[in-house]
Amino acid sequence: MALLSILEYPDPRLRLLAQPVEAFDVSLWRLVDDLCETLGVSKGIGLAAPQTGDRRQVLVIDLSGGEAEPEVYINPEILASTLPCLVEESCLSVPGVVGNVVRSSQVRVRAYSREGKAFERDLEGMPAVCLQHEMDHLVGKLFVDRLSLMRRLQFRFGASARARAKAA
Ligand code: GNR
Ligand code: NI
Numbered sequence: 001m002a003l004l005s006i007l008e009y010p011d012p013r014l015r016l017l018a019q020p021v022e023a024f025d026v027s028l029w030r031l032v033d034d035l036c037e038t039l040g041v042s043k044g045i046g047l048a049a050p051q052t053g054d055r056r057q058v059l060v061i062d063l064s065g066g067e068a069e070p071e072v073y074i075n076p077e078i079l080a081s082t083l084p085c086l087v088e089e090s091c092l093s094v095p096g097v098v099g100n101v102v103r104s105s106q107v108r109v110r111a112y113s114r115e116g117k118a119f120e121r122d123l124e125g126m127p128a129v130c131l132q133h134e135m136d137h138l139v140g141k142l143f144v145d146r147l148s149l150m151r152r153l154q155f156r157f158g159a160s161a162r163a164r165a166k167a168a
Contacts, residue, residue: 004038004052009094010159015140018050018057024116028056028074030064032049032114035060036070043094046130048137051093059134063126066135071127076111076135087129089143101146103129 021028033052039047039060048059062070067121081104090098107128108119123131133143144155 001033001037003041003082004034005042006038006042006047006051006092007053009142009144010163011093013053014050014093014137014142015066016055016140017052017140018048018055021056021112024114028058029114031056031058032060032072032074036045036062036072037068042068042092045126045133047092048134050137050140057138059131059138061127061134063130072114072130073099073109073111073134074114074116076109076131076138077105078132078135079110080108082106089129089133091133091143093137094142094144097144097158099144099147099155103132105129107131134159135147 005160031049035047035049035052035058038052039062042100045063046059046061049056057075059073059076061068061073062068083105084102084133085105086100087103088098090140105123105128108120109131112118136142144152147155
């Protein structure tokens with residue numbers, strides 16, 4: 001197992017489209033283990049492979065605070081979703097920023113386990129929100145893209161001011 005480093009905004013690799021996993025082999029199992037270990041020390045509730053520079057459709061979720069094994073979702077697809085709600089989110093790849101985004105409060109997801117077995121699961125509340133946040137990472141989307149116009153402008157202004165301060 002190894003700790004992976006987490007890419008941060010504005011790293012362009014966070015914007016790439018992840019590819020479906022085709023081989024359920026030791027390289028995949030190593031990635032899953034490393035994502036779980038990295039999630040464990042990061043204090044996050046979820047982590048997606050593209051946040052570590054890996055372009056496979058793999059994500060892990062742990063809302064137990066490290067008490068349970070993280071849930072693993074490979075090649076996830078949302079089959080149905082209901083009831084939009086407003087949730088305050090943060091992201092390990094956008095440190096220091098929080099903001100409200102609209103998400104579905106219930107989703108039905110289909111995915112593969114690390115052994116390559118397909119499963120379907122109904123999620124509600126924070127697990128549902130976290131899954132949607134992680135699935136966004138698989139298509140190069142960040143929660144800051146979903147903020148209100150005003151909040152997004154505040155974020156962009158702050159980000160460009162920080163970049164200028166760093167360059168100076
Ligand atoms: O740790 C995280 N907290 C969080 C809070 C609200 C909604 C989504 C999240 S996911 C985030 C970890 C992360 O960046 N995963 O990609
Ligand atoms: Ni994130």
